[in-house]
Amino acid sequence: MAFLKGSGKGKCCGLQWGSSQIRLHKIVRLQQENLQKLVHIEHSVRGQSNLLQPGREFVKEGTLMKVSGKNRHPRHLFLMNDVLLYTYPQKDGKYRLKNTLAVSGMRVSRPVTEKAQNVLKIEYAEHCLTLSASSCSERDEWYSCISRSLPDDYKAHNTSAFHNSIELRERLGIPLGERPPTLVPVSHVMMCMNCGCDFTLTLRRHHCHACGKIVCRNCSRNKYALKYLKDRLAKVCDGCYAELKKRERPLSVIFPPTSSRCSGSAFSSVFHNIHYSSFKKQKKTPSALMEVAASGEGSTISGYLSRCKRGKRHWKKLWFVIKGKVLYTYTANEDKVATESLPLLGFTIAPEKEEGSTDAVFHLYHKQTLFYSFRAEDYNSAQRWIEAMEEATIL
Structure with missing residues (x-):
C-alpha cells in the first residue's frame, strides 16, 4: 500500500514537472519569436x-x-x-x-x-x-x-474630456501656457465646453489659448500673459486663469500697496472681475442630459446620423449615442451636454422598404406610429445602428 501511495505521488509530481516544462518551452519560444521580429524590424x-x-x-x-x-x-x-x-x-x-x-x-x-x-x-x-x-x-x-x-x-x-485638462499637459511635461495647446476644431463644438450653454449668432465661440478648449465669452473674460506668446496677453478660460494665478508668486507680499494711488486700480479691478454671467439668468439643464458626454465612453454605439422628424422632409445631421438603452442626441461630437434623450424601450425599428432605394434609411416607430427617420452614411453603418437600437428596445 505504501508503494502504491508513493507511486501516486511520483506520478503527480511527474505531471506537474511535465506541465512546467511545456510552459517554459512556450515562454522560450515566444521570446525567440519576439527577438527575431525585433531583429527583422531593425534590419528593415x-x-x-x-x-x-x-x-x-x-x-x-x-x-x-x-x-x-x-x-x-x-x-x-x-x-x-x-x-x-x-x-x-x-x-x-x-x-x-x-x-x-x-x-x-x-x-x-x-x-x-x-x-x-x-x-x-x-x-x-x-x-x-x-x-x-x-x-x-x-x-x-x-x-x-x-x-x-x-x-x-x-x-x-x-478620454477626450481629459485631453484638454491641465493634468494631462503636466504629465506630458508641458506646463500650462508655455507651449501652444492643441485647439479643438470649431466645427466640432456647438456649446460651451465649460458651462454647456448653446452658441448663437450673438454668443460666439472663443478658444482658450492655454488649454485649447472652446468656451463662451462668459467663461473667457480673463486674459493672461502666456510664455509661448512671449508674455503677450491672451484670452484664457476661467479654469486656466485660476490655475495660472495660483502658480504666481503673491506680488502683494513683495510690493505691498502703500499709497492711495493703488486704491483706484484696486477699485477698477473689482469692476473688471464682475462677470456678465452673474447677471445673466442661467439656463437650467436637466441632469439626465448631462449624464453622458458625446465622446460616448462606455456606450453601445456612437456616430453621426441624419434625422428627419415625423411628417417633415428636412434632414438634419446630428451626433447620436446609445448608452443604457437611451438614445442621446448632440449637435456635435465634442459637446458635453445632450440636447435630447429618448429611452428606446417599447420602440420598434424598421429599415426602408421602398424598392430601388439606395439610401441607408431606417425608421423608429412607437406603437405603429412613425417617430423618427434616420439615414446613415452607408448600408453597413445603418445595419450596425439598427442592431444597436433593436437591442436597446428590449429589457
Missing part, C-alpha cells in the same frame, strides 16, 4: 538603431494612410510595448524612419470627421497624427493595441 527600418532593449516586445505592424488635407500618404507603423516607430515605405521594400514615439506620452482616439473615414488620431507632446485605416475593424484593432500598451496612469485618463 533605415535610421533606426538600438531597437533591441530589455523588456521590449513587438505588438503590431501595419500600413495606415496619413490624412493631410485632401491628400493621403502611406505610413507604416511598428508598435512595441513602449515605442511606436512611424515610418514610410520605400521602393526597395524597406522603410525610412520619420519618428520614434514613446507610448507612455500618447493619447489615442477615434474621431469622426468628414475628411476621412475610419480615422485614428494619435497625439503626443506638441504633435498630432491623423491616420486613416482601410476598415473600421482595422482602426479599432490599432486603437485597442495602443490602448493596451499605455501605462495604467495614462489609461485612466485617456
Whole structure:
C-alpha cells in the first residue's frame, strides 16, 4: 500500500514537472519569436538603431494612410510595448524612419470627421497624427493595441474630456501656457465646453489659448500673459486663469500697496472681475442630459446620423449615442451636454422598404406610429445602428 501511495505521488509530481516544462518551452519560444521580429524590424527600418532593449516586445505592424488635407500618404507603423516607430515605405521594400514615439506620452482616439473615414488620431507632446485605416475593424484593432500598451496612469485618463485638462499637459511635461495647446476644431463644438450653454449668432465661440478648449465669452473674460506668446496677453478660460494665478508668486507680499494711488486700480479691478454671467439668468439643464458626454465612453454605439422628424422632409445631421438603452442626441461630437434623450424601450425599428432605394434609411416607430427617420452614411453603418437600437428596445 505504501508503494502504491508513493507511486501516486511520483506520478503527480511527474505531471506537474511535465506541465512546467511545456510552459517554459512556450515562454522560450515566444521570446525567440519576439527577438527575431525585433531583429527583422531593425534590419528593415533605415535610421533606426538600438531597437533591441530589455523588456521590449513587438505588438503590431501595419500600413495606415496619413490624412493631410485632401491628400493621403502611406505610413507604416511598428508598435512595441513602449515605442511606436512611424515610418514610410520605400521602393526597395524597406522603410525610412520619420519618428520614434514613446507610448507612455500618447493619447489615442477615434474621431469622426468628414475628411476621412475610419480615422485614428494619435497625439503626443506638441504633435498630432491623423491616420486613416482601410476598415473600421482595422482602426479599432490599432486603437485597442495602443490602448493596451499605455501605462495604467495614462489609461485612466485617456478620454477626450481629459485631453484638454491641465493634468494631462503636466504629465506630458508641458506646463500650462508655455507651449501652444492643441485647439479643438470649431466645427466640432456647438456649446460651451465649460458651462454647456448653446452658441448663437450673438454668443460666439472663443478658444482658450492655454488649454485649447472652446468656451463662451462668459467663461473667457480673463486674459493672461502666456510664455509661448512671449508674455503677450491672451484670452484664457476661467479654469486656466485660476490655475495660472495660483502658480504666481503673491506680488502683494513683495510690493505691498502703500499709497492711495493703488486704491483706484484696486477699485477698477473689482469692476473688471464682475462677470456678465452673474447677471445673466442661467439656463437650467436637466441632469439626465448631462449624464453622458458625446465622446460616448462606455456606450453601445456612437456616430453621426441624419434625422428627419415625423411628417417633415428636412434632414438634419446630428451626433447620436446609445448608452443604457437611451438614445442621446448632440449637435456635435465634442459637446458635453445632450440636447435630447429618448429611452428606446417599447420602440420598434424598421429599415426602408421602398424598392430601388439606395439610401441607408431606417425608421423608429412607437406603437405603429412613425417617430423618427434616420439615414446613415452607408448600408453597413445603418445595419450596425439598427442592431444597436433593436437591442436597446428590449429589457
